[in-house]
Amino acid sequence: MARIIGGITTSHVPAIGGAIAKGLQNDPYWKPFFDGFIPIRHWLSETRPDVVVVLYNDHGLNFFLDKMPTFAVGAAPQYTNADEGWGIPTVPPFTGDTELSWHLIESLVADEFDLTTCQEMTVDHAFTLPMALLWPDQAWPVKVVPVCINTVQAPLPSAKRCHRLGEAIGRAVSRWAGDEKVLVLGTGGLSHQLDGERAGFINKDFDLKFMDSMVSDPTWATQFDTYQLVEQAGTQGVELLMWLATRGALGPSVRALHSNYHIPISNTASGLMLLEPV
Numbered sequence: 499m500a501r502i503i504g505g506i507t508t509s510h511v512p513a514i515g516g517a518i519a520k521g522l523q524n525d526p527y528w529k530p531f532f533d534g535f536i537p538i539r540h541w542l543s544e545t546r547p548d549v550v551v552v553l554y555n556d557h558g559l560n561f562f563l564d565k566m567p568t569f570a571v572g573a574a575p576q577y578t579n580a581d582e583g584w585g586i587p588t589v590p591p592f593t594g595d596t597e598l599s600w601h602l603i604e605s606l607v608a609d610e611f612d613l614t615t616c617q618e619m620t621v622d623h624a625f626t627l628p629m630a631l632l633w634p635d636q637a638w639p640v641k642v643v644p645v646c647i648n649t650v651q652a653p654l655p656s657a658k659r660c661h662r663l664g665e666a667i668g669r670a671v672s673r674w675a676g677d678e679k680v681l682v683l684g685t686g687g688l689s690h691q692l693d694g695e696r697a698g699f700i701n702k703d704f705d706l707k708f709m710d711s712m713v714s715d716p717t718w719a720t721q722f723d724t725y726q727l728v729e730q731a732g733t734q735g736v737e738l739l740m741w742l743a744t745r746g747a748l749g750p751s752v753r754a755l756h757s758n759y760h761i762p763i764s765n766t767a768s769g770l771m772l773l774e775p776v
């Protein structure tokens with residue numbers, strides 16, 4: 499039986515790609531951020547997941563404002579990265595686990611999540627850079643299943659709905675007959691706002707409370723509607739929905755094996771957690 503061996507939640511910021519390209523991992527600005535991933539890579543080399551379900555939001559590479567699915571699941575044999583205009587190098591393609599993709603899709607639709615299915619799909623920085631932080635050689639020893647949650651164009655799915663999507667992903671994996679070790683990787687947040695009067699907004703108190711709730715009170719953030727989340731975490735801070743979905747997939751209780759919080763990376767409060775179901 500397939501099983502979820504852990505969840506990793508991390509911020510994603512295009513500038514990380516520039517720092518990787520320039521080899522700035524030990525630069526004083528970047529070191530507190532990159533060092534956060536060292537224990538994660540140790541854990542990965544011990545646990546060796548076979549497949550990664552990546553929960554992220556596309557920022558206009560694969561979906562644009564003309565067609566914006568609330569939830570979309572990739573079912574492609576391969577996913578390529580492409581230039582988004584940030585000036586960062588693209589990464590090698592990822593191999594899709596199409597069988598697990600279709601199983602997830604069938605299970606989620608049976609669970610009344612009405613999805614967009616993507617048999618061709620490009621993946622943006624929110625997918626590629628967290629993967630490059632986990633596997634810096636970019637040789638990708640895992641297959642992938644991308645799951646997109648819209649946090650770009652209103653209306654967004656609620657926090658409660660995203661947590662439930664994660665729970666449904668957890669159920670789907672536990673019903674999969676394969677013997678894969680599955681990692682769930684959720685990328686986005688934490689607090690940041692890239693535009694408007696509050697551009698640069700960061701809310702450390704909220705972020706730390708939210709990170710704590712991922713272990714101690716996993717539905718805490720589902721009390722907030724989208725506007726309250728924007729107020730607390732910023733217009734792009736709503737990307738924390740990916741963390742909630744990841745947490746939902748991990749089951750009722752988890753232990754945190756590692757966490758890191760560092761302000762700022764570019765305009766973003768960067769958070770990182772490694773959670774193990776117990």
Ligand code: DHB
Pocket residue numbers: 510511512513557686687690692734737763764765766
């Ligand atoms: C930044 C953060 C993001 O989440 C993103 O998608 C793009 C840019 C930033 O802080 O620069």
Ligand code: FE
Pocket residue numbers: 510557624686687734737
């Ligand atoms: Fe983003």
